[in-house]
Amino acid sequence: MVLMIQGTASNVGKSIISTALCRYFTKKGLDVVPFKAQNISLNSVVSKEEGEMAVAQYVQAVACNKKPSVLMNPILLKPDVEGVQLVVNGKPIKNVESKKYMYSDKEWILDQALKALYKLLEKHELVIIEGSGSAAEINIKDISNMAIAKAVNAPVILISNIEMGGAFAQIAGAMVLFGKFEKSIVKGFIFNKFRGDKSVLGDSPKKFGERFNLKYFGTVEYFKHYLPEEDLFFEKEGIGDLKVDILKLPHISNSFEFEPLFLNTNAKFVENIREDVDLVIIPGTKSTIFDLEWVKQRKDQINGALLNGAFLLGICGGYQMLGKKIVYNGKCYEGLGYLNLKTIFLETKILRNIVAKEMLFNTDVEGFEIHHGRTISHESPFLLYDNGKLDGAIKGRIFGGYTHNLFKNKEFLKKFLNYIRKNRGYNTKDLSLFTLEEEIDRVSDYIIGQIDIKEIENVIGL
Template sequence: MGRALMIQGTSSGAGKSLLTTALCRIFSNLGYDVVPFKSQNMSLNSAPSIEGGEMSRAQYLQAIACRKKPSVRFNPILLKPEGNMRSQVVFMGKPIGSVSAKDYMLSQKEELFQKAMKVLDGLKEEHDLVIIEGAGSPVEINLKDYDIANMRVAKFAGAKVILVTDIDRGGSFASIVGTMELLSEEERDLVLGFVFNKFRGDASLLKPGFDYLEKRYGKPALGVIPYVEHRLPEEDSLVEFPKVKGELHIQIVRLPHMSNFTDFEPLHWANGVDYVTKAEEIKGDVVIIPGSKNTVEDLLWMRENGIEDAILEAYKDGAFVLGICGGFQMLGKEIIDDFESKRGKIKGIGLLPAKTVFKAEKRTNHLEARVLWGPAEGMSVEGYEIRMGRSLSERPFSVITSVNGAGTLEPEGAIGERAIGTYLHGIFHNFAFTERFLNYLRRENGLEPVSVEEWSIEEEIEKFARVVGENLDVERILGGLGL
């Protein structure tokens, strides 16, 4: 039976996901057979698993860090917020219904927890080490009795726990003390030590606090991780969307149910983007409508708030418009949705020659495609799809040539006069395409062409893990795990 190490935080946003990612790569580099696990994740930022089901993007990244194929077993329960205190429940990659927060807590949660623990047992049997990510804080008084993602998981797995805190926010020592005081004695015994994350300054100045924690709890500070600029995706629950205007003014509509915002990270680095939520803000050279967990509701939100009219006005004035997944569906002529929003036929924005019909079955696949859009015609790109909609277009954006490695020829997306739409999440991570896309628009706006720096998630994981490893007492963690 393998060992288990769990990363919990003093709050949401403490850095659990990325610390888990770094530890996955550190232990993999040491030669251990390691996998990630999170019993329940709430996120709109999802990705397809090797089984074809849907999983959290955080555990997808952690699987890559472990050098494993992303599996729904690493994230058995995924909650996708729908608004109005409701979420879609995805179990082992497949949607099993939509429930209110209260109904989920009182009815489904316990049954799903027991099933998730069977999955965790299986992972422990098959691997040397399971690195488990917690959720939020382990001691929220109103939630602790319903916990299925923190100390209850640690106790079930016999996991040693590292408690991480975001020192950049301030109040880290108080947060650790408060967390430790609210844990039971049995739970405190599981804590191996503390990690202070996102530190800027002289770590020696923290020593009096470390001495206090060790004296009070007999637990050491295991490391101080410096604030690191990186290109690894953050969790969407607390991400701070930038408002950075580049030479080419790219604006992204921040939809209420916006999903898969990681699609646009390469644009952040190559040009800068400006996220907008109001009609009067829309003045860009390029306007992008992103993916959505609830396409029709977000389309109606844009319509009611004047954003649709503002996009059409910007389009008339020469702006280029792009839609990805849900955004592509909105830009078509009409949507028929009897499954997600159940609103039936809805008029689209009308900038693309496409019509979309929603189906009960969600497609979650890795894709390879050949672009048909003029400025990038003939380019091969990769991405993934997570969608219930099926769209027909008079002028497709690309031809899918491979679905999960199996050859096919299937048109997707649409091309308009000065608008394009595609189902390919992650298309901008194809850096040659991104360079071609940006330079086409830069030339139109009288700007000199640019070269887009290529980088890979693999390289970013390795660089980040190296920084964490240099500032963490890995030997002490190994000793605590008996490895």
């Protein structure tokens, strides 16, 4: 069995609704897996095969009680200043120009995606497929939406963001642009992110659907959630008194890993550092050299924060920037010089899940690495991996390392934040945290409670 969730635009809620369906059908006892042929995202994780995949399919895999696999997201595009890095089956293949990729021959890429999908269909009862962007973009050769749906004859549900207005017109426009067979496999639609009283819609959605032979599966009211997002959203501010400034790098990556900070501190993504900041974070980036120049323009702000007693943390590309030298494409660049490090970029990309002991408080942590650089450190190490490898550096109130997702480790996070709080004159406090499993359950229950899930079961053939 198979079901595909497509959207009338980007950011309409395809990922979160797919996640909710993954959890619901898994709880019903079905063997469910997620799939998205192609994802464009700088928020990625390391799969069970130690390949790279988008965070959205990682979350959906967890919702299905499955270990994340590159089969669930065989094509990943990571844009940077030089174009797009093409990741196929978890491994970087090449860098291509954005325009060339958009309009070039994609038969091989589609073939790779379909091979992965067929493997999942052979092994599992139900595959929940997520589309990409808008399903009806006629100027782009489609390998993510109807090309996939038609290949496996998947019934399609369209998602439209009613918060922005024009939701009815988006559904109607998509149906006009679809071909005859494509129209036949679209079974219905869901309005998402509604604000206000849903009763004002009356029976308009149902009558509208009848014009296009579509079922109206319901309207999901807007709600706040804390699941990792594949897209980057910066207009948010954390809850708390400890001020944490995360530099909003032009090519920031893996921004989802800071969600625990937004729950426990006054965290913000910033372009300019607050004068009374307590912790400055230079996050990961897809374009270290380009973003290094951007950070250098704010070095006086970083120096001022350090003089005022703030802490400084660099993660992955941010860690590389903290050093003295970075060698990229044979050219040597001056780093920020806060740590005695030298980084050399190599063609081979390191992708691995890690288990380690961090050296600040001696707690056990888990995370992952995704990077091209190899760093030589002459500072005290930040992490000791279970294989004996050392990572990162500590020098007073400045530290960093390659390991992503450190803040999901509750014991480390509590000691880390309270260590900074104590040094900065705040009282220590307990954490406000939830597990990914708990948030998936909350989100799924909320969404399933607002849609006609029995009709969707009929569409699948249950």
